[in-house]
Amino acid sequence: MTTTAHIDTTRPVATLINVFTVSPDRQTELVDLLAQATEETMKHQPGFICANFHASLDGERVINYAQWESEEHYRAMLTNPEARVHMDKAATIASDVQPRLFRVASSHRG
Template sequence: MTTRTTTISVTTGTDQVTLVNVFTVAPEHQNALVEALEEATRSIFTKVPGFISANLHVSLDGTRVVNYAQWANEASYAAALQHPEVRKHVKHAAGFAQAYDPVLVQVHSVHHADTAGS
């Protein structure tokens, strides 16, 4: 597992897009899926133009993996999907999942805890 302080910037009104992909997995395959996603991110995505960051979240019951990946814009994400290495990774990762649901989104609003009274 990679331990880093986050560099995520969540801002409205930009061209930046986020891929939110929820994978459904058998609990015994959760770690294998995470390892495949981490390896692909390190070796492939970090070198693709327009890639900003990726964060993996695992459900406590072992049945979900959420990939939260930021891209400079929709065109960069679409171009990445045309790379043979990326396509190979997508197929490999999908093999661990029972289902997956990728959606490309933009930030609509940002909210923080009210700490004025603290």
């Protein structure tokens, strides 16, 4: 199993893209919390493949690009009380949280 993001239209993974809107003065706090949550909890959940956090240059967004082996694995994580604690705390830092599951429809390389 790979531990880094591998984007491939033939690979049946559940891709989570979660966009957080945050005050610029709290962007680093949110990234740190998400990284800690991943190290302590998320990466130990069945089906977890990887998580990547992107901080916008204007300081107003944090994007979590994560991969799970299946939608079922992702949904099971959502019911884990330990994972919920981290997600609830992130929601107190961000003013808006928009998680969505995706499938890779097209991938291009240079």
